[in-house]
Amino acid sequence: TYDLDTRMSRLLSRNTRYAAAALSPDGSKVATIETGADYQTNLVVLDYSVGDVVKKFENPANHFISMPRWNEAGTEIIALVTDRDGKKLSAFNYATGLINTIKDFGEENIGYPVPYKNFVLYNSPISGIDNIYALDRSTGIRYQVTSSRLGAYNPAVSSDGNTIYYNEQSRDGMNVVQMPF
Secondary structure: OEEOOOOEEOOOOOOOOEEEEEEOOOOOEEEEEEEOOOOOEEEEEEEOOOOOEEEEEOOOOOOEEEEEEEOOOOOEEEEEEEEOOEEEEEEEEOOOOOEEEEEEEEOOOOEEEEEEOOEEEEEEOOOOOOEEEEEEOOOOOEEEOOOOOOOEEEEEEOOOOOEEEEEEEEOOEEEEEEEEO
C-alpha cells in the first residue's frame, strides 16, 4: 500500500497470491481475489491495518472472479464472475456472505464494474465500439453513458456525483477524460 499523505509504502501481505485489490470506502478493509496453489479462487477481504483475512467468500464451483469494487456504503462488493455460460455481474454481501447475480451478461465482454448509488457502471462492446454503460439495479435497464469513436473504458465517478472520469482511446493511446455525469 502507499499512503499519499505520508508518502510511505507498506507491504500488506507476504507469500500470498492476491490480485485486483479494492480499498473499502472507510479504508479499513481490502477486497482482493485469492488464487491458491491449487488454482482455487475466492474473493477475500483483508484487514488493512494487519493484512489478515477477515472474510472469505467461498467459491466451490471455482468460477473466475475478477475486478472487485466496494459500493459506497461498504456493505457489498461488486465483481465479475465468469463461468462456462459467460460473465455475470455479482454482488457479494459483506455482512451475510451471500452472493447474488445482478445481471447475467452471457458472452458479452463487460469489464471494470463500478458501483454508484443504484447503478453499476461498466465497459462493454455491445454497440460495436467499447463504451461505458450504467445498469440500473432496480429496473435492470441499461443506459449508454459515453459515445466514443474508438472506445471508452474504466469509469470513475467524482465524490459529489457530478463528474465521470474515464479513459478514452485515441489514435495515440489512452486519454483521461472528464464529463458531466
